[in-house]
Amino acid sequence: MRVTQTPPKLPGHPLLGHLVHLARDPFGLLERARAVGGVVQMHIPFAGPTYLVTDPDAIDVVLVKRAAAFHKDFSTRFLTRLTGNGLLTSEGKFWRRQRGLAQPAFHHKRLVSYGDTMVRLSREHAARLDGSIDVGHEMMTLTLAIVAETLFGADVSAEAHSVGAALDEVMRYYLGVANTGILLPLSWPTPATRRFLRAVAAIDEVVFRLIDEAKRRGEGERPDLLSMLLAARDEDGQAMDERQLRDEVVTLFLAGHETTALTLTWSLFLLSTNPAARARAVAEVDAVLGDRPATLDDLPKLRFVDAIVAESMRLYPPAWMIGREAQEDIELAGFPIAAKSQVYLSPWLMHRDARFFDEPLAFRPERWESGELLRTLPRFAYFPFGGGPRICIGNSFAKMEANLALATLLQTLDYWSQQKVAPGMSPTVTLRPQNPIRARVSPRRRQ
Numbered sequence: 001m002r003v004t005q006t007p008p009k010l011p012g013h014p015l016l017g018h019l020v021h022l023a024r025d026p027f028g029l030l031e032r033a034r035a036v037g038g039v040v041q042m043h044i045p046f047a048g049p050t051y052l053v054t055d056p057d058a059i060d061v062v063l064v065k066r067a068a069a070f071h072k073d074f075s076t077r078f079l080t081r082l083t084g085n086g087l088l089t090s091e092g093k094f095w096r097r098q099r100g101l102a103q104p105a106f107h108h109k110r111l112v113s114y115g116d117t118m119v120r121l122s123r124e125h126a127a128r129l130d131g132s133i134d135v136g137h138e139m140m141t142l143t144l145a146i147v148a149e150t151l152f153g154a155d156v157s158a159e160a161h162s163v164g165a166a167l168d169e170v171m172r173y174y175l176g177v178a179n180t181g182i183l184l185p186l187s188w189p190t191p192a193t194r195r196f197l198r199a200v201a202a203i204d205e206v207v208f209r210l211i212d213e214a215k216r217r218g219e220g221e222r223p224d225l226l227s228m229l230l231a232a233r234d235e236d237g238q239a240m241d242e243r244q245l246r247d248e249v250v251t252l253f254l255a256g257h258e259t260t261a262l263t264l265t266w267s268l269f270l271l272s273t274n275p276a277a278r279a280r281a282v283a284e285v286d287a288v289l290g291d292r293p294a295t296l297d298d299l300p301k302l303r304f305v306d307a308i309v310a311e312s313m314r315l316y317p318p319a320w321m322i323g324r325e326a327q328e329d330i331e332l333a334g335f336p337i338a339a340k341s342q343v344y345l346s347p348w349l350m351h352r353d354a355r356f357f358d359e360p361l362a363f364r365p366e367r368w369e370s371g372e373l374l375r376t377l378p379r380f381a382y383f384p385f386g387g388g389p390r391i392c393i394g395n396s397f398a399k400m401e402a403n404l405a406l407a408t409l410l411q412t413l414d415y416w417s418q419q420k421v422a423p424g425m426s427p428t429v430t431l432r433p434q435n436p437i438r439a440r441v442s443p444r445r446r447q
């Protein structure tokens, strides 16, 4: 069968297309596009043919069935300015090899050994909190410490502040690019470019220290991911060069903490506006853990905590948009999609779709409790970690970390949010709250 009919178009400005909507109200734009069809043509100047896909079977084609026909999209490629040729942005044979090298650090056996560190660092962090806090900032500091110690065998507490500030700057830079559609060469010394380069230099400083420390340490008895990457050799016996190591470490460092921190931040916000769910979660944590530190063996019993994390990632998926570029002509849901087209899939949009979820905008963790929903949903109605060969390498790590950290925070802290209405969402690389979420915390006194 020859497919000739083109996908429906979302009406937009004759010259600027959807650029202004994208800058002012990207979420409204997504919702309007969904109403037009399962594969909708958008108009983003300079991006070439661009499509939004909301048909779960067509998403399956992009991420799984025809995954080899796609590379990352052009806006993800902007990220190479920060992550270079690391796992998130590399392609083809090179990506496959690097993924194979990193994978053992995420095997179940290794994850088990990270659980105690996740709980210890969560308890230590909670013990330092008393008074008014910026929830997002605290969660970033915690997850940064966790990823640094588990994957890189390092303590970065002294640099947590500068890494956090650098990361805020990087996100502002990418938000500026998304809002204007303009990406100037890095050699143009605009104030925004200079701030971005300073931020990358601050992150690099920490990353090169981690690499130097790992080199001095050698493989040791309990090799971490960094020492494994250092020891890796290609078919010609060559080690990874310093630049590639830096790119992999920056990628894992960033992908490995920002997203989980956001999951915890949104979870705490959602619980603070839903006292009944919070009371249930606290009762569960008390019944399962009492005063002792959580362990991995407790996770199957902390079912409501798990449901809260799942529901938080449904409403606020940290990776709210996934992009691909077709490398060849391909058919999607009966429509022809030309090579070089940009194809976008939005977990945020799918997760708030009334076709799949009752009361899609309501925070109802109980919907996940029996496991029935996950069994009956189309595969790509809920996909906070993506899917197919490029699925998040850290998905089990992240779920384990979010559950253990959230249980520990509920166990050890009393928490009152000063944020009563949902904060706006900042649609940068990840889905951040637009303004800091503030809360008052104090050590918990159990009756």
Ligand code: HEM
Binding pocket: 087, 088, 089, 099, 147, 251, 252, 255, 256, 257, 259, 260, 263, 317, 318, 319, 322, 323, 383, 384, 385, 386, 387, 389, 390, 391, 392, 393, 394, 395, 397, 398, 399
């Ligand atoms: C709640 C937490 C997290 C969420 C929601 C999340 C989400 C995602 C998603 C959606 C992708 C796929 C992107 C695409 O297909 O274009 C991805 C890829 C990736 N994630 Fe995560 N992630 C999380 C935590 C982590 C953690 C803890 C790590 C590492 C410790 C990590 C490392 C990576 C890496 C390296 C990739 C690229 C994998 C590849 O292309 O081979 N992520 N993540």
